[in-house]
Amino acid sequence: MNEMIEKIITRHAIRKFQDRQVEESKLEQILQAGLYAPSAGNNQYSRIVVCQDKEVNLRLGRLNRSMDMVQTADPEKIRPVSAEQPSIRDDLSIKDAFYGAPTVLTIFVRDGYYAHEDVAFMAENMWLAAHFLGLGACYIGRAEKTFDTDYGRELRQKWGVPEDMTPVGHLLLGYREGPKPLDKPRKEGRIIRA
């Protein structure tokens, strides 16, 4: 198999992080990979906020966690996400939706033209770049809800994010704690050849 494709296939969602910050040189490469993601009409509307402030990340992660309604619906019906790297869906005792990641990226985008697709491409570029550089990463949703709070509004103002931009998601970055998660088999029948 092609080396790059093999790398893509071995990417995982990482949810346990060492207490070790991402080196600036690696972070810079990851951000570049994000900036070079495609964007609809080459609008380049997205913005990435890099936060390495432990206190802010913890507060935001807890706020994000409190926005997660899935578990409260019917915990019995929720299928486990990962045995080795439990997600907030699997383990109700996890109160920080950012899992203590030392670097948290928040992706904002100007609403409108394929905005969410732009963010998804950007996040995946950076997720893969992190993996290529030996780092762990995980995408976290619910950013819009998290920022629709007093603290969220205060923070985006402090960060100087333009008012017409919407926070869509977060990408956690850091060094993985513990063994590599097992590969998650992909469901059969997802390719339909016409």
Ligand SMILES: Cc1cc2nc3c(=O)[nH]c(=O)nc-3n(C[C@H](O)[C@H](O)[C@H](O)COP(=O)(O)O)c2cc1C
């Ligand atoms: C749009 C999106 C939202 C996600 N939100 C979360 C999240 O809030 N918390 C989390 O722990 N993982 C989140 N994930 C990671 C998925 O759970 C993970 O990608 C999935 O379990 C497959 O595992 P893999 O990435 O290791 O292949 C999200 C992934 C995507 C694409």
